[in-house]
Amino acid sequence: MQKVFARPQSMLETTSHFCPGCHHGTVHRLLCEAIDHYGIRENTVGVPGVGCGVFLYDYIDIDVCEAPHGRAPAVATGMKRVAPENFIFTYQGDGDLGAIGFSEVVHTANRGENITVIFVNNSVYGMTGGQMAPTTLLGQRTTTSPRGRDLRNDGYPLRMTEMLAALEGVVFAARVSLHTAAHVKKARKAVMKAFHTQLEGTGFSFIEFISACPTNWNLSSQESVNRIEKEIIPYYKTGIFKEKDGGG
Amino acid sequence: MLQGCVALAEGAIAAGCRYYFGYPITPQNDIPEYLSGRLPQVGGVFIQAESEIASINMLLGASAAGARAMTSSSGPGISLMQEGLSYMAGSELPGLVVNITRIGPGLGGIASSQGDYWQATRGGGHGDYRLIVLAPNSVQEMYDLTIKAFYLSDKYRNPAMILADAILGQMKEPVRLKKPPVEIPHKPWALTGASGRKAQIIKSLYLGDGEMEEHNWHLYEKYEQLQRRDTLVEIDVDDNADILLISFGSCSRMVQSAVGMARSRGLKVGFVRPITLFPFPHDTIRELSREVGRVLTVEMNTGQMWDDVRLSLHPGCRASLLARPGGGIPSPAQILSKMEKLLKAGDKVAEGIC
Numbered sequence: 368m369q370k371v372f373a374r375p376q377s378m379l380e381t382t383s384h385f386c387p388g389c390h391h392g393t394v395h396r397l398l399c400e401a402i403d404h405y406g407i408r409e410n411t412v413g414v415p416g417v418g419c420g421v422f423l424y425d426y427i428d429i430d431v432c433e434a435p436h437g438r439a440p441a442v443a444t445g446m447k448r449v450a451p452e453n454f455i456f457t458y459q460g461d462g463d464l465g466a467i468g469f470s471e472v473v474h475t476a477n478r479g480e481n482i483t484v485i486f487v488n489n490s491v492y493g494m495t496g497g498q499m500a501p502t503t504l505l506g507q508r509t510t511t512s513p514r515g516r517d518l519r520n521d522g523y524p525l526r527m528t529e530m531l532a533a534l535e536g537v538v539f540a541a542r543v544s545l546h547t548a549a550h551v552k553k554a555r556k557a558v559m560k561a562f563h564t565q566l567e568g569t570g571f572s573f574i575e576f577i578s579a580c581p582t583n584w585n586l587s588s589q590e591s592v593n594r595i596e597k598e599i600i601p602y603y604k605t606g607i608f609k610e611k612d613g614g615g
Numbered sequence: 616m617l618q619g620c621v622a623l624a625e626g627a628i629a630a631g632c633r634y635y636f637g638y639p640i641t642p643q644n645d646i647p648e649y650l651s652g653r654l655p656q657v658g659g660v661f662i663q664a665e666s667e668i669a670s671i672n673m674l675l676g677a678s679a680a681g682a683r684a685m686t687s688s689s690g691p692g693i694s695l696m697q698e699g700l701s702y703m704a705g706s707e708l709p710g711l712v713v714n715i716t717r718i719g720p721g722l723g724g725i726a727s728s729q730g731d732y733w734q735a736t737r738g739g740g741h742g743d744y745r746l747i748v749l750a751p752n753s754v755q756e757m758y759d760l761t762i763k764a765f766y767l768s769d770k771y772r773n774p775a776m777i778l779a780d781a782i783l784g785q786m787k788e789p790v791r792l793k794k795p796p797v798e799i800p801h802k803p804w805a806l807t808g809a810s811g812r813k814a815q816i817i818k819s820l821y822l823g824d825g826e827m828e829e830h831n832w833h834l835y836e837k838y839e840q841l842q843r844r845d846t847l848v849e850i851d852v853d854d855n856a857d858i859l860l861i862s863f864g865s866c867s868r869m870v871q872s873a874v875g876m877a878r879s880r881g882l883k884v885g886f887v888r889p890i891t892l893f894p895f896p897h898d899t900i901r902e903l904s905r906e907v908g909r910v911l912t913v914e915m916n917t918g919q920m921w922d923d924v925r926l927s928l929h930p931g932c933r934a935s936l937l938a939r940p941g942g943g944i945p946s947p948a949q950i951l952s953k954m955e956k957l958l959k960a961g962d963k964v965a966e967g968i969c
């Protein structure tokens with residue numbers, strides 16, 4: 368019999384702590400596939416921020432350094448400058464990257480730091496119990512926007528990929544989703560391109576993953592997938608926003 | 616002749632530090648300005664970060680990758696670094712932070728002050744940890760103690776701090792550049808990629824039952840070892856001294872002058888200078904305060920080191936404080952007149968600020 372689907376080599380065999388329907392696990396898998404594809408497990412270092420993704424080391428068989436909340440791009444900068452030959456990526460949520468760590472990601476991107484930033488946008492603060500994030504959609508109810516995100520009080524949901532794509536230092540920027548097999552396929556391609564960008568040494572690469580958080584959205588897994596299709600993608604358009612010559 | 620900040624920077628290079636991350640703030644700009652030119656000459660990297668928060672986290676990353684690296688700043692910037700310092704101590708990462716202090720709180724002033732003593736010696740950020748804190752009092756020591764700070768920081772896998780001020784940063788003195796052979800210890804814990812070994816993790820998060828308590832006792836044991844083995848103190852005490860002066864950093868230079876003047880007047884005096892502020896020379900001060908019976912602490916704050924002095928004193932020893940918390944420098948004449956007043960008053964002067 369032919370084996371058509373297997374656990375990537377760099378993925379540890381363990382039970383997941385993620386909630387049912389959460390997409391963090393899918394992102395992990397795509398990263399492992401790319402690590403295996405390029406054969407870089409032995410010179411890769413992951414830098415998770417603080418959030419549900421902090422347990423990266425429980426799932427991926429690589430060196431990992433925890434960073435303070437929001438500071439992963441600065442930590443990755445220090446690492447990459449010491450060892451430019453290593454493959455360095457950060458793994459950050461939307462609170463981590465879009466709120467407390469906004470300055471670090473913008474300046475790291477603007478320096479054209481040759482690292483890859485993996486950004487998981489689930490439109491809430493997952494780990495702390497579902498509070499409003501900078502990416503929370505208008506009208507979306509969270510534990511700190513009980514009547515829904517209010518434009519006058521909370522401002523607009525932040526589009527990080529579009530903002531970063533505008534910076535000269537950014538070589539590759541894409542937003543992908545994981546709610547259908549077709550989207551996962553596109554996401555896989557984008558991850559490969561982002562990895563390739565860093566391996567070529569051309570500069571900063573960035574991928575935003577639209578991701579479900581059924582637990583904090585108070586929805587089932589299927590309802591969450593529907594929500595991504597109907598409410599999230601119309602505001603957070605998927606696609607490649609930047610692909611400079613020489614990158615990707 | 617070298618300027619203090621330049622001597623410190625050369626000390627870092629002599630120690631094998633090749634990475635500097637920092638954000639401008641007076642009165643320490645001479646360090647980044649010098650290193651931005653110097654580091655590339657020796658194959659190093661200089662990054663002007665977007666904030667002190669970014670600086671300390673770049674330092675964290677460079678250290679996790681196994682390199683000797685540093686940052687420098689002053690009061691407000693050091694405050695912003697406290698979260699990163701706490702993570703570094705919790706993750707057992709070495710690294711050097713230089714604080715060329717200003718007067719606080721708030722934006723304060725840029726003149727010399729020793730008001731960051733508590734922040735430096737108590738850990739400063741959240742949690743149960745300490746920094747290794749060294750306080751030079753000469754340009755030679757700006758060089759020597761920087762080398763020492765890297766050594767101790769690697770030895771204990773804990774961030775170290777040089778606590779100095781604008782006087783030490785700006786003044787010029789002759790320096791012997793000893794250039795010891797750089798011995799950067801092997802760092803098997805560094806994250807270099809899981810090649811030929813198991814994957815490694817650098818972290819400070821421990822959620823398992825009892826893990827955090829065990830971790831904190833482990834850190835505590837390192838601080839105890841530091842106290843036992845690596846406390847540095849300068850001692851200059853006359854036989855049968857009647858008063859013991861205690862001071863650190865730039866301020867101790869004034870005290871040394873005052874001690875010289877006192878001796879030329881025939882007084883019997885002693886002088887103790889903590890060189891490491893953490894670990895603090897508690898044992899030395901306890902012993903000397905027993906012998907001498909009266910101490911005068913002189914510092915440029917409202918009495919922060921005095922806390923540690925009083926924790927060390929032999930019971931019954933009389934303790935007084937001469938404090939200048941606003942940028943003013945206690946002059947040798949002022950110190951001498953305090954000394955004489957205390958000695959004349961004998962047992963009649965109560966403890967306290969004089």
Ligand SMILES: Cc1ncc(C[n+]2csc(CCOP(=O)(O)OP(=O)(O)O)c2C)c(N)n1
Nearest residue numbers: 417418419436460461462463491492493494
């Ligand atoms: C300085 C600081 N502030 C707040 C926190 C608490 N905190 C932990 S995770 C988190 C937000 C996580 O949300 P996000 O980044 O969106 O990631 P997710 O958990 O949703 O994947 C917060 C606020 C912290 N650890 N440190």
